[in-house]
Amino acid sequence: MNHGAVAIAGIGMTPFGRHSPDYSGRDMGVDAARAALADAGLSWQDIDYAVGGSNVSGKPDTTVSSLGLTGIPFVNVRNGCATGTVALTTAAQAIRSGEAETVLVLGFDKHPRGAFGARPADYGHGDWYGQSGLMVTTQFFAMKARRYLDAHGLPDEVLGEVAAKAFRCGAANPDAWRRTEFTPDEIMAARVINPPLTQYMLCSPAEGAAAVVLTSADRAADLTDRPVTLAAATMRTRRFGSFEVFASWLPPGADASPTVDAARATFAKAGVTPRDVDVAQLQDTDAGAEIIHMAETGLCEHGQQRELLDAGATSPEGTLPINTDGGCLANGEPVGASGLRQVHEVVRQLRGTAGTRQIAGEPRVGFTHVYGAPGIAACTIITR
């Protein structure tokens, strides 16, 4: 590992799903933080900087009253579904700049049941947009999937295959929320939410927390013989011509994506290519999103997804395992924590401690990707 590199010294998380009403998002965050510190063999007194993210469950820096009032800087971030990975990116920058040596990164959320609600004014719209019945996130997922499948000659059945794989991985993950397997046919025939998406093709808002301890390469060498390295972490916002949620209009030929920019920059910084990736975690808010993100991140060509799925390539036993812990579909989404759940899973795979879902062949290069409203993406490359 190079001098100036950043090591992942510890990981911790609570199970995702539904918890007791009096177990707050903040309290989940404290538990995940303590688990990550224990995994690193460190105490809160060793932490000289912290970054936390939550979308709806309060200010992450309030956790210091439980973790310890040590006076360190604690930055709060709030970037939708990309929150956890943006927090990680911010923390890595603090280490690379020399400002910090050992950083806690924390993400948590406790969402109410049901689809995410949103207010038109929060997204720059007048009330007319909501009054017209257009302020619905799942509409967007469905319309983006419809457009993508048609544009690239993919059958709707790929959506059922992606979701079936997610629940198969969830069934093998003791910490997953959805642990019941469904066949692709059962998923295709399930209740339609927004066609072509059925109820099992959309992730649900959930509860949970995840935490990561980052440290400098020098410090990591004192902690372990074989550290896991955060080789690169990058965030991007949308460019002109990107098809995003709550867009009342698009320019002709809209095909830009913040995912393309974030992935490209992350691979370039890490000095690896998509072909080098042994295990990947991609934002799968819905089954269509996993299909789209496979190509937008560079892991395959547009339209190649069907042959990869037919070959079982994206299963844990395949050549390009994707969302090995069940992803958002099987874990649900506590928005602030999702990006760090992905990192948690990749680190376990690279350490060889992923239990019954451990992929074969001593994986060395992991990739994570989150994407969210109003058009943001963040990626990491993690190596060992």
Added chain:
Amino acid sequence: MSSPAPPIDANVIASLDPIRLAGARCAECGTTTFPAQADCPRCARRTMNRIELPAEGVLWTWTTQTFQPKAPYAAPSTGFEPFPVGYVDLGDVIVEARLEADPEALRVGTRMRLVPLTLLVDGGQPVIGYAFAPATGGSA
């Protein structure tokens, strides 16, 4: 059908008879937005001129809203019924819209025409919004 109901938003509806959508086009780079807005999202200048958008286009993507959206959407007094929504390519801009159509008959490329759509706002007051319907079988 004539209605005394007002347009849902003056930045959205340019005229009611015939119904036309309001947009804005950048005098510098030609970018067209819907609804009208003051700043160009492409070249970042404040050189947008208000225009009426074309009333016909082709379907770009679509889905059906099967469950009742949260407020500020209000269901009709007769109860919520699923409705299709989509994006319609008007040439210089692709606009998001309610669709008045049988979802089974919709395809990417279906020719669509702008029509008025009565919606309800707070307290059940009717307003005139917009939708697109298949362009066959009617006059433009």
